[in-house]
Amino acid sequence: MTRADAPVTPPAVLTIAGSDSGGGAGIQADLKTIEAGGGFGTSAITSVTAQNTTGVQGQHLLPIEEIAAQIESVRSDFDLGAVKTGMLATSEVVDLVVEHAPELQNLVVDPVMVAASGDRLLDEDAEDAYERLFAEATLVTPNADEAEVLTGRDVEDPEAAERAGRDIVEMGADAALVKGGHITGEEVVDTLVTAPEEAGGVTSFRHDRIDTAATHGSGCTLSSAIATRLAHGDDLSGAVSAGIDLLARAVRYHHDVGEGPGAVHHMVELRNEASRTETVEAVERIVSACVDLDVSPLVPEVGMTVAGATAYAETPDDAAAVEGRITRTRDGVRPNRGVRYGVSGTVGRFLLAAREHDPAVRFAVNCRLNDDVRAALGELAGSVSTYDRADRPAGAETEATTWGVGQAFEASPETPVAVVDNGEVGVEASATLLGADADTLVGHIETVLDAIDA
Ligand SMILES: Nc1ncnc2c1ncn2[C@@H]1O[C@H](COP(=O)(O)OP(=O)(O)OP(=O)(O)O)[C@@H](O)[C@H]1O
């Protein structure tokens, strides 16, 4: 018997760019990102680089007719929803794209000039040719250094980035996104400038800088993510915003591969989504264990919450918990409602704050704190760290739980297995047990219960 097929038709996206043998940037980054974003990735390779995480060891430009043939093969067959360009290497290749550009919709131009390692990827005489391509672009995405070369301005702060963005729009681009990864500061500010006939405005996208040099492939990944969103039909500002959110996560959870600093995590959002079911199941297992073990001696007045974070969690939407908490009954404990994502309570906040210090922490549960529990915590194999709300500086901006978690982690030589909050007027003292997986956390709960019973 044969079965009926069930085809899908994702929007096709073309990347015209160089190959990075190291897999972090170029065509390799583009195809991973396009597929992860729900597009169908096609490619025209301009140059084959011998490259790894430490630098570029060689590059071989393909004959212009071979590059043209790839673009024509793809264009004649696919209904392209968007096109992005990366390493174009020479003015001849830039002009080849200019020839095709009037018939390409959603053209995102990443004017790649220099690799993160400092190696040149564009002939110097090709810099001027870019102006011809900008006139055809939906969006141009220079980093600060590229914006300097293209506009002749110093780009050292977001105000200068805005001015450079306006210059690029005056060259004919519908919009320019001047990226702030190379501009120093605790925040990264990416500045989107759109032409008057488009939205005609300036939008600053800000996020906290991740303390890492592992940004290899960040520009390629961003432009591919934006092109893919445009191919899905998003408006420019939505596509840029989604792309930047992806990069914040992809830089934080970068790949630690090779001898160099490392490359961004192109598929991080897909992998995070893929871990949602496993995370809920793990929280459910912990809750069942709490019922089976009868954790009544550990249930605080406010009730017990079990929370779990997805593998690459960043926001409350990535944290699942037993809503309504676990409460005591006459003959044990019961969870009041099912496990749900988007937790905003203390334990969810606690978990996300702990992950700022050690992202291996995935699960947490809060317990009451009396003399028995305090003594039992001493039986845990690992560090128990305490914070005192009275030490929190008056007028501190950081929310109390987040501040306390920071204190507890700083005071502990290793990731603590339990954090004690001594409470204050109106806040019940509590302990929060932490684990990298469900079994570890259940093990901690058992240890504390056994010690209380003993
Ligand atoms: N340290 C960082 N922390 C958080 N986000 C970052 C960091 N560095 C770069 N980004 C983000 O990565 C994206 C690309 O910015 P960047 O300025 O690094 O581009 P690029 O230099 O073209 O990249 P490439 O390294 O591929 O050449 C931007 O959205 C930026 O916000």
Ligand SMILES: Cc1ncc(CO)c(N)n1
């Ligand atoms: C092939 C290629 N394209 C782009 C970049 C920019 O990161 C790189 N390092 N290598």
